[in-house]
Amino acid sequence: MPPRRQPPPASGPWGPRPAVLLLAPLLLLTQQGVAAAPVGAEGPEDSPGLQDAEFPSGLLQQAARAALHFFNFRAGSPSALRVLAAVLEGRATVNPKKGCQVDLVFTTDHYNPEVGEEHLGKCSARVFFRNQKPRPAINVTCTRLIEKNKRQEEDYLLYKHMKQLKTPLDVTSIPDSHGHIDPSLRPIWDLAFLGSSYVMWEKTTQFLHYYMAQISSVNQWKTNDDTIDFDYTVLLHEFSTQEIIPCRIHLGWYPGKPLKVKYHCQELQTPEEASGTEEGSAVAPTELNNF
Amino acid sequence: MKWILFFGALIGLSVCGREKFFGDQVFRINVRNGDEISKLSQLVNSDNLKLNVWKSPSTFSRPVDVLVPSVSLQPVKSFLKSQGLEYSVTIKDLQALLDNEDEEMQHNEGQERSSNNFNYGAYHSLEAIYREMDSIAGDFPELATRVKIGHSFENRPMYVLKFSTAEGRQRRPAVWLNAGIHSREWISQATAIWTARKIASDYGKDPAITTILEKMDIFLLPVANPDGYVYTQTQNRLWRKTRSVNPGSPCIGADPNRNWNASFAGEGASDNPCSEIYHGPHANSEVEVKSVVDFIQEHGNFKCFIDLHSYSQLLMYPYGYTVKKAPDADELAELLRPAHLTLKGTGVQSGSSVDWAYDHDIKYAFTFELRDTGHYGFLLPANQIIPTAEETWLGLKTIMEHVRDNLY
Numbered sequence: 184m185p186p187r188r189q190p191p192p193a194s195g196p197w198g199p200r201p202a203v204l205l206l207a208p209l210l211l212l213t214q215q216g217v218a219a220a221p222v223g224a225e226g227p228e229d230s231p232g233l234q235d236a237e238f239p240s241g242l243l244q245q246a247a248r249a250a251l252h253f254f255n256f257r258a259g260s261p262s263a264l265r266v267l268a269a270v271l272e273g274r275a276t277v278n279p280k281k282g283c284q285v286d287l288v289f290t291t292d293h294y295n296p297e298v299g300e301e302h303l304g305k306c307s308a309r310v311f312f313r314n315q316k317p318r319p320a321i322n323v324t325c326t327r328l329i330e331k332n333k334r335q336e337e338d339y340l341l342y343k344h345m346k347q348l349k350t351p352l353d354v355t356s357i358p359d360s361h362g363h364i365d366p367s368l369r370p371i372w373d374l375a376f377l378g379s380s381y382v383m384w385e386k387t388t389q390f391l392h393y394y395m396a397q398i399s400s401v402n403q404w405k406t407n408d409d410t411i412d413f414d415y416t417v418l419l420h421e422f423s424t425q426e427i428i429p430c431r432i433h434l435g436w437y438p439g440k441p442l443k444v445k446y447h448c449q450e451l452q453t454p455e456e457a458s459g460t461e462e463g464s465a466v467a468p469t470e471l472n473n474f
Numbered sequence: 475m476k477w478i479l480f481f482g483a484l485i486g487l488s489v490c491g492r493e494k495f496f497g498d499q500v501f502r503i504n505v506r507n508g509d510e511i512s513k514l515s516q517l518v519n520s521d522n523l524k525l526n527v528w529k530s531p532s533t534f535s536r537p538v539d540v541l542v543p544s545v546s547l548q549p550v551k552s553f554l555k556s557q558g559l560e561y562s563v564t565i566k567d568l569q570a571l572l573d574n575e576d577e578e579m580q581h582n583e584g585q586e587r588s589s590n591n592f593n594y595g596a597y598h599s600l601e602a603i604y605r606e607m608d609s610i611a612g613d614f615p616e617l618a619t620r621v622k623i624g625h626s627f628e629n630r631p632m633y634v635l636k637f638s639t640a641e642g643r644q645r646r647p648a649v650w651l652n653a654g655i656h657s658r659e660w661i662s663q664a665t666a667i668w669t670a671r672k673i674a675s676d677y678g679k680d681p682a683i684t685t686i687l688e689k690m691d692i693f694l695l696p697v698a699n700p701d702g703y704v705y706t707q708t709q710n711r712l713w714r715k716t717r718s719v720n721p722g723s724p725c726i727g728a729d730p731n732r733n734w735n736a737s738f739a740g741e742g743a744s745d746n747p748c749s750e751i752y753h754g755p756h757a758n759s760e761v762e763v764k765s766v767v768d769f770i771q772e773h774g775n776f777k778c779f780i781d782l783h784s785y786s787q788l789l790m791y792p793y794g795y796t797v798k799k800a801p802d803a804d805e806l807a808e809l810l811r812p813a814h815l816t817l818k819g820t821g822v823q824s825g826s827s828v829d830w831a832y833d834h835d836i837k838y839a840f841t842f843e844l845r846d847t848g849h850y851g852f853l854l855p856a857n858q859i860i861p862t863a864e865e866t867w868l869g870l871k872t873i874m875e876h877v878r879d880n881l882y
Contacts, residue, residue, distance in 0.1 A: 266849070296849060360711045361597055362855035394848040396712060418712060420851055423742070425729075425750035427712045 243273040246285035246319075248392050250308035252384035253321040255294075259442040261373040262337035263329055264294035264380075265304065282313040283389060291325065295373070304328045312389040319387060338438035341370045346406045357398040371413075372398065378434040379417050381444045386419075386428075396420040396427060410435045419448070495568035497544030502681065504537045504560040513557045514538065523549060539564065539681065564681040594668045595860050597660050600630070600704050603667055603696055607635050614674040617687070623695075624765025627718040630700040632765050635670050637677075638691040647881050648691040649778040649874055650770060650836075652827060655730050655762075656714045657702025658852045659784040661844045661862055666696035666782060668863035669870065686874045689881065690777070699730055699762055712852060716760050720747035728754035731781075732825035733763045736833050740824030753825050766827075771834070778838035778877045779831035780870065785851050786843035789815040789869060792832045793822045806872075813869030815842065838877045842866060 247267050255264050273287030288307045308323035329337070348367070357372055358364040364372055375398050383393040396418045403414035412435055419428045430448040505511050518525050518540065526541040542550050554561050592598070592606045611620045617637055624632045640646045653666035673692060676683045686692075697703050701717035715727030725748035732743040735757035739745065743753040758764040770776050789810055807817040820841075823829050831839040845854055845862045854862070 294849075356711075358850065358853050358855070360707075360853070362850050362853040362858075394851050396851050397853060420712075424744075425714060427750070 242275055242283070242285060242389065243270045243287055245387070245389060245392055246273070246275075246287055246308065246310040246312075247289045249312075249319050249384060249387040250287075250289075250306065250310055250321050250323040251291065252380040252387065254306065254308075254323045254325060255377060255380040256384060256442060256444075259377070259436070259440065260334055260338050260438075261370065261377045261436075262341050263334050264373060264376060265291040265325070266294050268292045271305075280314075282311060282316075285310045285312070294376070295369075315388065317388045317391070318385045321384070335439055341373070342411065342436075342438050345370050345374070345411055348404070350404050350406075352401050352404050354401060356400070371401070371404075374411070374413060374434070374436060375415055375417060375432070377436070377442060378413070378415075378432045378444050378446075379419065379430070381442065382417075382430055382432060382446050382448065383419065386421075386448070391424070392422050393419045393428075394422075399429065402431075410437045495541075495543075497547075498568040499542050499544070499547060499563050500565035500568065500681065501540050501542055501550070501554075501561045502537045502564045502685070503540060503554065510557075510559060513559060517550065517553055525550070541568070564684065594664075594671065594863070596856050597664055597859070598667075599707060600697060600700055603663065604631070604633055606667055607633055607670065607696065610635060610670055610674050614677075617677055618670075618674050621693075623769045624761065626699070626701045626762050627716055627760070628701045628704075630704070632695070632698070632700065632762065634693050634695045634769075636691060636693050637673050637687060639677075639687050640691060645773065645775050646691045647689070647775050647777045647877075648693060648773065649780070649877065650766075650776055650831075651692065651694040651780050651782070651870070652698050652766070653694075653696050653782040654703060655698040655781065655827065656783060657699045657706045658712050658714050659782075659844075660706070660852065661784045661854045661859065662782040663696050663703065664856075664859045665844060665863040665866050666694060668860065669867060670694050670696065672863075672867055682871050682875055686871075686878050689878050690874070692874075695766065698766065701762075702727070702730075714750050715752065716762055718754075718760060720752075720755075723747040725752075728752050728760050729825075730760050730763050731783075731827055733757060733760045734767070734825050734827050734830035736826065736829035737822050737824045740822065742822075743824045757825065763827075767830070770831075770836075776831075776836045777881060778874065779828060779836045780839075780873065781827045781841045782844060782866075783841060784844040784854065785846055785848065787815055787845060787847050788818045788841075788843040789813070790818050790820045790828075790841040790843065792826075792828045792839055792841075793820060809872045810869050813865045813872070814845075815869055837882070838873060840873065842869065 244267070247270050251265055251267055258264075268290040271288045271290060273285060273289075275283055275285045277283050286307075286309050288305065291304045291306060304326045306323055306325035308321060310323075311320040313319070344367075348371075352368075352371070354365075354368060357368055357375075376395055379395045383395070386393060398415055399418050400416045401414075402416065403412065405412040412433075414431075414433045416429055416431050419430055420426075421428055428448050428450070430446055432444065432446045434445075435443040503514060505514055517523065518527055523546040524543050525546065527538065553559075592602065592609065598606070607620050611618045617639065619636050619638075621634050621636050622631050623634055626632060638646065651666065651669065654663035656662070673683060673687075673694070677687055678684055699716055702713055702715060705713045705717055713727075715729050717727050719726065720728070728747070729743070729749075729751045732751050732753040738757040739753050742751070744751045746752055754760055758767055770779075810817060826841075828839040828841050844866060845858055
């Protein structure tokens with residue numbers, strides 16, 4: 184079988200494409216004709232910890248997380264966020280000069296823990312990690328679980344709720360130190376997670392991945408015109424350096440429309456990297472992304 | 475071996491409805507070989523004795539718990555004696571135990587509290603945790619003592635609770651439970667103090683912890699990094715390291731779990747004082763780490779070291795841990811299922827506590843990564859403390875039982 188050409192990624196510097204949720208059949212992964220070490224699970228596994236002796240441990244998990252961040256961002260729906268449940272199968276192909284391509288199938292759960300325990304869906308993805316560089320190229324499709332109309336309805340309810348919140352928001356960190364999120368502020372957390380998904384996708388590499396630890400400040404919350412204009416600082420927990428990375432994120436959201444995100448993350452200041460890149464935390468974002 | 479089918483794998487108490495158990499006892503019977511097992515199955519299967527198997531083991535080396543109705547006590551004892559089967563009575567009166575539990579449960583409805591109202595379903599200050607440790611020692615003076623093993627960089631005491639039923643200066647084989655070494659992992663300290671109260675309360679009632687404490691001592695350090703913990707409460711909720719000063723650097727602290735003398739300064743640690751995984755200027759540079767190292771080495775008879783962290787929900791065993799010395803991985807994974815932990819081997823973890831323990835002949839060395847898997851991460855809501863502690867307890871008991879049955 185001739186080697187498959189790698190399909191262009193769904194987004195990124197190659198130009199924007201409309202967000203598309205396909206009711207696609209699962210990609211049937213065929214044998215890669217490309218040389219170098221294919222790896223990994225033949226057939227479905229039900230344990231989440233697929234170990235792979237030849238690659239950095241958890242490469243499949245890594246790819247799944249990146250794919251999900253990207254998927255969540257492109258879906259642009261704070262009421263339909265997904266998290267990784269389990270990796271079912273995967274293969275990785277390494278090109279020592281260029282990077283590492285991972286094809287995988289995984290299941291997802293609903294992000295919001297209050298919403299039932301059933302697995303929300305199944306996704307298949309192709310993730311390409313460029314050597315040591317972030318922003319993996321991703322092609323991902325997931326089975327649709329929430330009917331499109333229902334999802335839009337949920338989003339719109341969230342939107343209405345958010346429009347009704349008293350501004351300026353009387354809140355510092357979400358959650359507080361004891362892990363508590365006021366139910367009325369839960370939509371803010373979900374929206375922040377949506378924006379952070381974009382950031383976390385862009386920062387992910389073969390070796391680094393992220394979780395959203397806390398919203399440390401809400402700088403601005405505007406709903407003047409139709410769009411929700413949300414400017415906040417989020418703390419990302421980076422594995423496996425264990426660093427906490429503050430990121431200033433500015434997003435614009437309206438139900439059904441693609442999410443707009445600008446962000447700037449503070450990188451770890453080390454004594455060796457001296458004063459060159461001096462940034463104050465209140466400085467306007469210097470990276471213009473996807474507007 | 476399929477002999478397990480003889481016993482029908484009844485595990486746990488099958489108490490339903492109005493049945494009463496006055497004077498009924500639970501016997502723990504040692505079975506060392508196939509011959510003894512067939513003798514025991516003879517006994518169990520005899521209709522008139524009405525025995526009820528509570529716990530059937532899956533390997534030879536573990537004993538069988540059998541519920542013996544009071545009317546059958548004499549014949550069973552005679553039989554066991556005549557067949558040369560070793561046994562001990564772990565519960566002397568089941569009904570009394572059940573009545574006691576009922577009372578306790580009604581008393582503890584909802585939130586679990588101690589006599590001076592320490593709420594186990596909440597996060598507490600360092601002072602409150604230390605006070606509660608003292609309170610536990612006071613409530614169970616024959617079992618528990620609060621011991622100062624050293625102090626932190628900022629001169630706060632480091633307290634452990636020692637649980638021991640040993641007489642005099644006996645130095646029994648011991649278990650070390652370490653918690654809160656990374657200060658932001660609050661579920662670790664919270665689980666530890668709950669566990670302390672659990673150990674003390676269940677001794678004499680739960681066969682597992684009772685027999686564990688009959689053979690071993692348990693040392694529990696709920697806050698291995700007191701300075702860091704205070705800092706997370708007062709200044710920065712996400713602080714991880716110690717609060718020691720690094721000469722020549724504006725950055726504070728070293729990662730106490732990269733500071734142990736095992737593959738020190740290797741991969742996975744940083745030599746940059748500003749890094750969250752800074753290993754420190756040299757092994758044991760952090761006084762918090764040195765205090766534990768010194769104590770364990772001076773004691774000389776630790777067999778098990780468990781380090782509680784969050785988050786990820788994993789149970790990790792160190793590099794070099796082989797099947798010969800450990801319970802079979804599959805069996806262990808199965809036993810750990812109720813604890814909601816996934817078993818995982820790690821490579822060398824530079825400067826980590828469990829690698830150090832393992833290297834120092836403490837063969838049962840594990841890292842627990844508690845809840846959750848990333849949703850709340852370090853900021854785990856307080857209403858998950860007790861569920862987490864309860865499921866973790868199942869994992870801890872499993873491991874300690876195995877150590878008890880395989881002392882070396």
